[in-house]
Amino acid sequence: MTTFELFCLLFATFLGAGVVKGVTGMGLPTVATGVLGAVMSPLTAAAILVVPSFVTNVWQLLVGPDKLRLMRRLWVMMLCIVISTVLGTRLLVVVNPVWSARALGIALIAYAAYALLSPTLSISKRAEPWLSPIVGIASGVVTGATGVFVIPAVPYLQSLGLQKDELVQALGLSFTVSTIALAGGLLTHGAFRLDQVGLSLLAVVPSLAGMWLGSIVRQKISPTTFRRCFLLFLVVLGLELTLHPFS
Incomplete structure (x- = not known):
């Protein structure tokens, strides 16, 4: 792949990932990594994801009281995410990329299947301290092994009975912490190169532009329809990664 083709990609x-996040409030790292x-x-995809994910998720965290x-x-929960992500990132470094891609595909399918089925879960406050x-x-x-930080954090946060704005902030907090931990893990294992930092910085511009476009799209179409199409796309993408992984 030429440099120009890489920039276009x-x-x-x-x-596109920014548009998804602008419409649904999440999905940028999931789409981009997939x-x-x-x-x-x-491993390379996760490194490029770090800066745009951090910028968009910090913004999401800070909006609200x-x-x-x-x-x-x-x-x-956040402390445990940090520790296990830093340790788990070792898997991205040492595991064959074919198996890492398959693990990523399975994670995407699992998340999309859960979200499409939308089971109603409720975690009691008594269970929260140990769960x-x-x-x-x-x-x-999962974050350390695949670079995707939605499973099982997102379903768990959705089951805590948070109000809509609280949930958006809680997701922003979880994603921000996961991004920082992923970056720390990549640095710890010597897998975050200078050229990847440059590409990651460049990715901020289209990510923010996509979020702006997504906010416009959200006013034009049904969020439910968009969400369903997005999740079906993740299933197809996950199957492609699982059956025909990068090698």
């Missing part, structure tokens, strides 16, 4: 990928993982190793209360409530660290550890391992 990055621009189109992060523009698409890039079809043409490069998940509940961030400090959510941090106090979820700090144990949060378990979910944090599991989420960190």
